[in-house]
Amino acid sequence: MKSNFTIFLLAFAVGIFAQQNPKTDDDFESVVCKEADAHKHHFHQKERSASALTSNYDLKYYRFEWYINPAQYYIDGKATVYFEVLEDGFTEINFDFSSQLAVNDVNYHGQSLSSSASGDYLLTIPLPTALPAGTLDSLTITYAGAPPSGGFGSFIQSNHANTPVLWTLSEPYGSQDWWPCKNGLTDKIDSIDVIITTPAAYRAASNGLLVSETVSGTDKVYHWKHRYPITPYLVAIAVTNYAQYTDNVLLSNGTNMPMLNYVYPENLANAQTGTAKLVQVLQFYDSLFVTYPFHEEKYGHAEFGWGGGMEHQTMSFVTNYGWGLLTHELAHQWFGDMVTCGSWEDIWLNEGFATYLEGISRERFPSQVQTQWYDWKAGKIASIVSQPGGSVMVDDTTTVNRIFSSRLSYNKGAYLLHMLRWKLGEDAFFGALRNYLVDREHDFARTSNLQAHLEATSGQDLDEYLEDWFRGQGFPSYHVTWEQSNAGDVYIKLDQTTSMPSSVDFFEMPVPILLLGNDRDTIVRLEPTQNGELFSMNITFEVTGVYVDPDLWLISSQNTVQQGELTGVGEAFADGNLLVYPNPAKDFLQVLFKNQTEANKLDWGIVNGLGQTVILGANDGFGFNISLVDLPSGLYRLLLRNERGESSVRSFVKE
Ligand SMILES: [Zn+2]
Secondary structure: OOOHHHHHHHHHHHHHHHHHHHOOOOOOHHHHHHHHHHHHHHHOOOOOOOOOHHHOOEEEEEEEEEEOOOOOOOOOEEEEEEEOOOOOEEEEEEEEEOOOEEEEEEOOOOOOOOEEEEOOOEEEEEEEEEEEEOOOOEEEEEEEEEOOOOOOOOOOEEEEEEEEEEEEEEOOOHHHHOOOEEEOOOEEEEEEEEEEEEOOOOOEOOOEEEEEEEOOEEEEEEEEEEOOOOOOHOOOOOOOOOEEEEEEEOOOOEEEEEEEEEEHHHHHHHHHHHHHHHHHHHHHHHHHHOOOOOOOOOOEEEEOOOOOOOOOOOOOOOOOOOHHHHHHHHHEEEEEEEEOOOOOHHHHHHHHHHHHHHHHHHHHHHHHHOHHHHHHHHHHHHHHOOOOOOOOOOOOOOOHHHHHHHHHHHHHHHHHHHHHHHHOOOOHHHHHHHHHHHHHOOEEEEEHHHHHHHHHOOOOOOOOHHHHHHHHEEEEEEEEEEEOOOOOOEEEEEEEEEEOOOOOOOOOOOEEEEEOOOEEEEEEEEOOOOOOOOOOOEEOOOEEEEEEEEOOOOOOOOOOEEEEEEEEEEHHHHHOOEEEEOOOEEEEEEEEEOOOOOOOOOOEEEEOOOOOOEEEEEEOOOOEEEEHHHOOOOOEEEEEOOOOOOOOEEEEEEE
């Protein structure tokens, strides 16, 4: 850990204060709440994803042509679909599509086809001849009606300042309410055109680049073109009397890209203040991760009436211009939009990341934010530990409150990332995220994809970590007992209890401990592998206080620290008494206790750099012949445990 001491102590002083009175983020909770509200509607409406009948073709392209008058709760238009057939004998094509919308025509190579609706959300179109696998084909579906959505949901008509506004918000299962689609997380559409005709008083916002804005009688036609793969739930439109302005963003690849903002005229000044601040954050994410994913087009915002935000691809819909909301939705362009969770079980790959990136934007730009990074972390921990259980992995994807749980998917998901940054180090952590983004570019990802990249850059095996923290429930409370001998040796006995022992009885995490002196201090990193482990270290100053995790790297709660008598039980493993040599070692590793009065019966193990135990054994005493096993060269840890249950960990290099 590279720690700047001044900053650290300052943070620590602030932290003590903040922990007593943790603040929550200014607008984050409203984001979560409203995102959840939006999704709840769809779940009550229909607790399923795409029909299996849509899996036999691959979506290539859509051209949407809609007439929208925001004063009317109505959609009228057509969708032209290009698709590639995946199976021989393709005799009909199926879409997820609401039966409440009237299909007026299906045009297939100039010929009208019939169609039939079954159930609430299945549209079936028989084809005149069976198509072989590999066929690229297309058809146009003309339809109209009032989509099945009430005052909230996927298709919403509302007002602002006495002006009508209409917007869509389809995550997770709402696309099928207003256009014929594959309503799931299996198939990104390669590219789309969105052509919206609306009365000339209004502007229409959508994905991609606005290629033309033309007058047609008393109407205007807005043509948006998007040439990146897009998940169906991220296709969106919003129409009202938008004021428009552009911020310019110079990206790391040299592109000067527009950030295009469609805002309610009455909120223009407020919007301009907020989005101007976001330019530096876009540049920060762009340089920290990979180039902004849609850099050949744009980023932007369209204001809507929801109490939060939605990360529609290249154009987030937002209800305010606060730092928390804008940085969260922007982060989704990388995590959620370019790389989309492949299952709602893995929603933390969208929401945990977006939440964490909002956090690190506070870390990076302290002068720009009210809620500082330390207070933000304290607030997240307070939320996570407010209940003893719950896993980041969504164990019930039919329950919207479970998927979009702010405590688990957003906050604990974000903290899983923060803990990985601590456990793996800055370079391995951020390097893995860049590799993950490149690997899964414009595709879907599961947690296992992220794990593979984190393991590759760090060399650490993360099975146990994900078992405890992703699938497992709860969190630890650390209990430190410490003592300093007259010689300066500090002994720390580290115990932990867990909030859900039936799920996880021990969390293997490196634990930072601050040893505070009168004029000096230091942080030691303890790597416990079992409960009650005893650590010893030589400290050159008098320790006056000990604190667990002063920088808030970890999820933990109700930690305790007490001074106690450990010298007697710990001295066998004290630095001055236990010698492990030679280091590097070739054939034989000598273990010597200087004050040895009796034979040392030791259980011992050797752990490699991946955290795997490669040798386990018992020994009467003074060394191990490591040439007996085929140890590759490298850094190892030697774990020792004596008959009294005291343990110690030493590192050595095998030549
Ligand atoms: Zn989000």
